[in-house]
Amino acid sequence: MLALWFLLGVLVPHTAARYTADWASLDARPLPPWYDQAKVGIFVHWGVFSVPGFGSEWFWWHWQGQQPPDQKCVSYMSKNYPPGFSYPEFAPQFHAQFFNPGDWADIFKASGAKYVVLTAKHHEGFTNWGSPNSWNWNSVDTGPHRDLVGDLGEAVRNRSLHYGLYNSLYEWFNPLYLTDKKNGFKTQEFVMHKLLPELYNMVVRYRPDLIWSDGDWDAPDTYWNSTEFLAWLYNDSPVKDTIVTNDRWGAGCACKHGGYYNCEDKYTPGQLPKHKWEKCTSVDTLSWGYRRNMKMSELMDLPSIIEDLVRTVALGGNYLLNVGPTPDGMIPAVFEERLRGVGAWLQINGEAVYASKPWRVQTENTTVPVWYTSKGTSVYAIMITKPPKLTLLLLGPKTSAVTKVTLLGNSKPLPWSPVSPGGGLTVLLPELPYAPGQAWTLKLDGIL
Ligand SMILES: *[C@@H]1O[C@H](CO)[C@@H](O)[C@H](O)[C@H]1NC(C)=O
Numbered sequence: 001m002l003a004l005w006f007l008l009g010v011l012v013p014h015t016a017a018r019y020t021a022d023w024a025s026l027d028a029r030p031l032p033p034w035y036d037q038a039k040v041g042i043f044v045h046w047g048v049f050s051v052p053g054f055g056s057e058w059f060w061w062h063w064q065g066q067q068p069p070d071q072k073c074v075s076y077m078s079k080n081y082p083p084g085f086s087y088p089e090f091a092p093q094f095h096a097q098f099f100n101p102g103d104w105a106d107i108f109k110a111s112g113a114k115y116v117v118l119t120a121k122h123h124e125g126f127t128n129w130g131s132p133n134s135w136n137w138n139s140v141d142t143g144p145h146r147d148l149v150g151d152l153g154e155a156v157r158n159r160s161l162h163y164g165l166y167n168s169l170y171e172w173f174n175p176l177y178l179t180d181k182k183n184g185f186k187t188q189e190f191v192m193h194k195l196l197p198e199l200y201n202m203v204v205r206y207r208p209d210l211i212w213s214d215g216d217w218d219a220p221d222t223y224w225n226s227t228e229f230l231a232w233l234y235n236d237s238p239v240k241d242t243i244v245t246n247d248r249w250g251a252g253c254a255c256k257h258g259g260y261y262n263c264e265d266k267y268t269p270g271q272l273p274k275h276k277w278e279k280c281t282s283v284d285t286l287s288w289g290y291r292r293n294m295k296m297s298e299l300m301d302l303p304s305i306i307e308d309l310v311r312t313v314a315l316g317g318n319y320l321l322n323v324g325p326t327p328d329g330m331i332p333a334v335f336e337e338r339l340r341g342v343g344a345w346l347q348i349n350g351e352a353v354y355a356s357k358p359w360r361v362q363t364e365n366t367t368v369p370v371w372y373t374s375k376g377t378s379v380y381a382i383m384i385t386k387p388p389k390l391t392l393l394l395l396g397p398k399t400s401a402v403t404k405v406t407l408l409g410n411s412k413p414l415p416w417s418p419v420s421p422g423g424g425l426t427v428l429l430p431e432l433p434y435a436p437g438q439a440w441t442l443k444l445d446g447i448l
């Protein structure tokens with residue numbers, strides 16, 4: 001009998017693994033491998049909020065939702081718009097007249113990213129596709145009069161990038177949502193008549209590789225029917241084998257349930273987490289959506305982006321870097337420059353990033369700060385500061401008789417010597433070539 005149970009236990013997962021609508025089952029699903037291999041993605045926040053382009057993509061809430069309202073937003077509106085101007089009146093000015101999805105996809109491809117995540121619907125509730133559940137509050141009925149989600153998806157996939165969709169569960173001002181909220185989330189009018197029909201439709205229509213869920217924190221996952229939705233997604237949806245999800249599926253889910261963990265925005269763990277995670281962050285440090293009054297000093301520069309990316313990957317994370325396009329459909333040139341810079345760095349150093357695994361040691365700061373990754377039998381030591389002299393001391397690796405050290409981008413083996421029988425080596429560096437990201441990678445083979 002015992003043997004029979006054992007056999008069944010072994011066979012069942014291979015033949016008819018079905019997930020049940022509970023976290024124990026859903027959390028046990030392995031992540032589709034493409035995601036961990038990809039390492040780098042581009043996040044795109046685009047919507048009606050890009051039109052005011054003031055403050056952040058939370059403009060509507062800061063102006064008319066939160067109590068008390070943000071006085072900067074209130075006075076901006078009273079100074080520049082006629083009395084009674086309402087937020088939905090921004091939508092017709094979301095023209096996207098210069099939107100060329102091929103140009104965007106070329107930039108994303110050139111950044112070295114392997115996936116792109118677009119806001120299909122942010123907290124304002126406006127859908128960037130012709131959702132039948134979002135009547136007159138979508139990019140086909142008004143604004144661009146265009147299927148932005150579909151058009152970008154086609155261009156992105158044409159360049160062999162994975163395509164993900166961001167979807168906000170809550171909608172700040174949706175009357176159905178506000179009714180449910182008033183009822184202490186004991187009713188599900190919004191979930192049954194808006195959220196779920198739209199979400200199922202979005203998955204079937206666009207077949208995303210990733211769903212970046214957000215706006216979950218006000219209500220428990222039982223209100224959102226998250227586990228039922230995820231069970232369908234993993235068992236029966238057209239993307240059941242490839243879909244990746246994050247962890248924002250209800251109050252208390254972040255860092256605990258779902259696919260990979262985002263935890264909080266811009267979350268950066270201090271040491272190697274046990275669960276796959278992603279750091280999302282934004283080139284504009286003050287906003288995810290486009291801001292017309294952004295200043296250069298408020299943007300991440302290329303070396304800080306590379307440092308952040310390297311730290312994230314060394315700690316087992318994926319790095320999702322955000323840009324906010326203009327309502328005209330342009331990626332601001334300064335963002336494009338950053339993305340191309342990341343791509344130029346990855347062109348040389350990508351071997352240490354894509355499909356890498358965290359190493360036994362993640363970091364050391366002996367000569368300069370170094371982050372380690374590994375792939376197969378190779379270990380990569382990424383220096384995120386230029387060493388003051390041409391010698392670099394590394395204490396983490398243990399050398400052997402066949403140890404070989406090279407600088408990525410240069411095949412010539414570098415001279416090295418062991419520090420002690422216990423480990424460590426001193427590497428004699430060449431004059432380091434100019435690197436826009438100010439980070440260089442040593443490849444170490446034959447070490448322990
Ligand atoms: C991208 O589009 C071109 C032109 O339509 C086509 O020839 C090519 O096969 C497409 N590539 C992919 C990866 O879909």
Ligand SMILES: *[C@@H]1O[C@H](CO)[C@@H](O)[C@H](O)[C@H]1NC(C)=O
Binds near residue numbers: 196225228229
């Ligand atoms: C939502 O969850 C309830 C309770 O588990 C279930 O009865 C219902 O079928 C679910 N609906 C959808 C659309 O997932």
Ligand SMILES: *[C@@H]1O[C@H](CO)[C@@H](O)[C@H](O)[C@H]1NC(C)=O
Binds near residue numbers: 365368369
């Ligand atoms: C590395 O060490 C130097 C010198 O002790 C210190 O100034 C620097 O802050 C350290 N950097 C990191 C990332 O810990």
